[in-house]
Amino acid sequence: MNIIVCLKPAPDPKHWDSIQLDPVTKALKREGIPSVLGPLDKRALEEGLRIKEKHGGKVMAMAMAPPSAKDNLVEALAMGADEGYLLSDRAFAGSDTWATSLVLSRGIAKLGSFDIILCGSYSLDGSTGHVGAQLAEFLGILNVTQVVAVESIEGGKIRTRSLVELGYRILESRLPTLLTVTREINTPRFTSLLGVIEAESKPLITWSAADLGISADEVGFKGSPTQTGGIFLPEIKRQVEMISGEPEEMVKEIIRKIRQALG
């Protein structure tokens, strides 16, 4: 079983206060801000490792990110991934979900054959939830979004339970299939000291746009169908009445306001 897990290293939310916007390109300037793996991406990796433990095969972790994201891939290797692939090139900067999915699809195509691809349902920062399904489209394979459980893999088919608005859908899909996973699917393992040591000897390969046969105008700002048209501060303001002091007094005020709302 060849399992590919796509990870998106994102700026650590603890440092979002210091993210700056480039006034000209409207791109994020995130120099010096450490990147972390999103909680859902870690769950995607965990699920990949569990599938491997049950069905055999290997797990390949892939990320499209700046060179500094190597650390995040090393973390994935330490958790148990067998190989790491970093797709990194200045030309990729500014890619929207469409262009990001395109880059990932070329990286995966270069790897060759695969049975299951796992992604998080949403990334930590962009949070559009589009990349999984778009990547599957570019690869011409099936996808299932918001998977909460992999129920079985048998006879070239995978049975999944996924989240929809009013309940769950049980689907049976022919492999290869791409799954995007949600928070409920598992609890990711901790990295062991042994894992960290082993990670050092595992392959970690970087591919540039040229390695992937991607031309600069297919991706990045140029290749992205969407553009950021402008940034503005929203005007959402109310006349606030502020109170502080003794809790008893404040509670009285709150009750008065509740009455007003419901009256």
Place this chain on the structure above:
Amino acid sequence: MPADKLDEWKGIWVFTEQEENCLSEISLELLSAAKILASKKGETEISALLLGHGVKALAEQLLVYGADRVFLADHFSLAKYLTLPYTRVVCELIRRKKPEFFLLPATSLGSDLASRVAARINTGLSAHCTQLDINDQGELMQVVPAFGGKVMATILCQNHRPQMATVRPGVFRRGEPRQKKGTIEDVSVEIKLEDENQKVVEIQWEKKPMQSIEEAEIVVAGGAGIGSREDWKLLERLAENLQGAVGGTRPPLDEGWIAESQMIGQSGKTIRPKLYIGVGISGVIQHVVGIQDAKIIIAINNNPQAAIFQTADLGVVGDFRKVVPLLIEELKKRDNPAP
């Protein structure tokens, strides 16, 4: 590759969702959104796309709620949503009819379809828009909170068509029904081999665990400031005493204190209760866009600088661990007046 002859792309399309022969509320909300855009654009036709099996009656309903035309793809292979057949039917239709704007629900199935269609057609897609407008060039301005929720960003899709956006339930309100007018156009559907690759084994409807936050008149919401599952129970008790529903920001979802359906904001629900009480919430845009239509907003936060106070009617500066238990006591007293 950008679309050529941009001016050939005309009209506003709405993807309408149905489940077990019922239209979802968001479908009607999207028709309202389309109407607002159409009135700004002038002389623009609104088309609804309806896919399913035995759903002709729903197509009639869409004409009542504002569609000028319904593209109806009625076929047994479309009875339940499946990514590939739905994508194929929608993409074939887009290529033939060339819509300028295409709105879809930001539900789990709507987002799945929107992503897949945008990739196949090679066009842009913005997620979870909280506002839609049209600029001087007649382009769709898709507004989403950005950069950690500090600012709003306008997303444009200038050289590709259609311009696609997903919209969360609750952002627009459904319109009043009108005298039915417009036409239903049948779309032919053929079965392909790929349709066999995936099947729905079962759909399990979950009984709604609690009052849904969109319907509740009172919503008590908590944020990261609550700190623990133990303290979260305080909020649930407060909601109980007010006969309201419990919601929250993203960190409580990540912590597992609330379910996906309880998150309020850009990627969660938009609510319009009579009363919203936000506890331990800092008030970044991504949350606040979901509560701005509440009639009265009360915020409890121990930091007097918290942004939520700018959007509140009553700002309570204090530790919720002191204020909320007292508030619950007081509400109890009032419910059971001593004899």
